[in-house]
Amino acid sequence: MGIINSSFRTLSSYLQEDTYFIPEYQREYSWEENELEDLWIDLTQLYEGELRDHFLGQIVIHYNDEENKKYIIDGQQRTSTVAIFLSVLRKKFYDIHKSNGFEDAKIDGDDITTQYIGRITDRRDELKLVLGESDRRFFKDYIQKTDRVDEINQRKLSKSEKRIYDAFNYFSKRIDEYTEETNNVDKRYDILNNLFTTLVRNFKVMYVETDELNEAFIIFETLNARGKDLETSDLLKNNVLRVSGNKLPDVQSSWYKMLDNLGRIDATRFIRHYWNSNHKFVREKDLYKSIRNIIDSPKKSQELVENLEELSLTYSALDNPTEEIYFENELLNEKLKDLKLLGATTYYPIFLAMINENFKEEEVLEMLHMIEKLIVRNFVVAGRVSNKYETNFASLAYKISQHEYTTIDQIKDYLKHLIITNEEFKSSFKTFTVKKKGVVRYILRKLNSIDNIETDIKRDNNKIHIEHIMPQSPTDWHMSPEIHEQYLNRLGNLTLLGDEYNKECTNSTFDVKKDIYKQSNIDLTKDLMIYEEWNEYKIQDRQADLANKAMKIWKI
Known part of the structure; x- marks a missing residue:
């Protein structure tokens, strides 16, 4: 040794x-x-x-x-x-x-x-x-x-x-x-x-x-591999430096530029998404082994780290779309914000593969539209586990990087076959419950826009609040605790309300709330004026109506 x-x-x-x-x-x-x-x-x-x-x-x-x-x-x-x-x-x-x-x-x-x-x-x-x-x-x-x-x-x-x-x-x-x-x-x-x-x-x-x-790097890896303090990215760094030979100064420089570009983003997560964008799918526990087996020369080390450096700026914009305005296409930047609200990250390898293969921004946006529909229909509404689709997304990314798929139509067709049917989507939408505030705001903004495309609801969470029509603390509402628990977070019981009105509503009765709703500029909220009373049956009716609108928004 x-x-x-x-x-x-x-x-x-x-x-x-x-x-x-x-x-x-x-x-x-x-x-x-x-x-x-x-x-x-x-x-x-x-x-x-x-x-x-x-x-x-x-x-x-x-x-x-x-x-x-x-x-x-x-x-x-x-x-x-x-x-x-x-x-x-x-x-x-x-x-x-x-x-x-x-x-x-x-x-x-x-x-x-x-x-x-x-x-x-x-x-x-x-x-x-x-x-x-x-x-x-x-x-x-x-x-x-x-x-x-x-x-x-x-x-x-x-x-x-x-x-x-x-x-x-x-x-x-x-x-x-x-x-x-x-x-x-x-x-x-x-x-x-x-x-x-x-x-x-x-x-x-x-x-x-x-x-x-080289032995010093191996010793470093061996000593740390059993401990919990060493991140996978640290092991990866030492491997690429160990095999970089006379390319070491350049490799080192690119590695730290990558980290600076990422800021607080987890480097291991980025490297894994990158690796899955152009290699066979690996889970995090196998990432180091996979890279070490392939990156075994100065040339490969330099090529890997330079590509990581180049894509790290893209990844930062992908992961922080509200902070990093990176793409020229404004609709693309807005779509990334929506997907961030939905908590979507498993599609990242597809995005990186398309950027690396120089697809046009308009084509990337088309892919994101399809990803958005898949996420809303499969994950948010139908409750499918997103991790199960991670291998599908990585497989698509690999096909793109290997030039098996070279057109946006091929990419969209692949994704379309992963999306649940209209019947399953509509049926699930009528009864689904949603608690994540970012997801609630996203869905309600989209539902409001279908009848009013000229008015875009502000994204500012301090200005626009989620309103529980049947309130979280129904002091003066006559309903059983079981019904309240079952229907409180049904989408049919939720709407959006401006800050100036939200404080007035709190736990008021439905009659009092209606007087406030009619002052709102949000159509989805003003539409509540048609209801004479509010109970579990009205929540079901409203959610069924919203399901019909959802079919138009997230149609395939």
């Missing part, structure tokens, strides 16, 4: 042994408050005697014999954060020495510099940790130097530099809060010294060092 060193070590032993480098292909500093807080809580629990030791995690090192350098393959974020925390402690020690002449505090501050952070001057560079190019200068000036620059213009910082800045200030604030009740300088020093000692002596790491880069 090429392992030349492995052992459990204290942070003190690990940090003092050598100088460590962060490879350029590694991600920038990424820890935020949640991760910082976990470290702080672990430290204080150790300090207060609740725990004896804390396992910080594994450190996987690649020793590059040609350069005589040790590169951190796994453990970059943990190591960088510990360096930041030690820098905070060093500053606190020096502050005590400056304000009180406390010599022991200066000794501790000097020890942190020489043993754990490293000395740096204009003529000497003995740093223990060297970050990648993007963070190196700021980390050196703000974290590692003793004559650090405290006046920082935050607006000029990159995202990762801002996270480094925030991490330093987070730990500084935490330490101040932890010692704020201690006015005695000796006690304050003791707390700082004990925190320092606890960190470097009681935090343990599993240190593994190898002289082969």
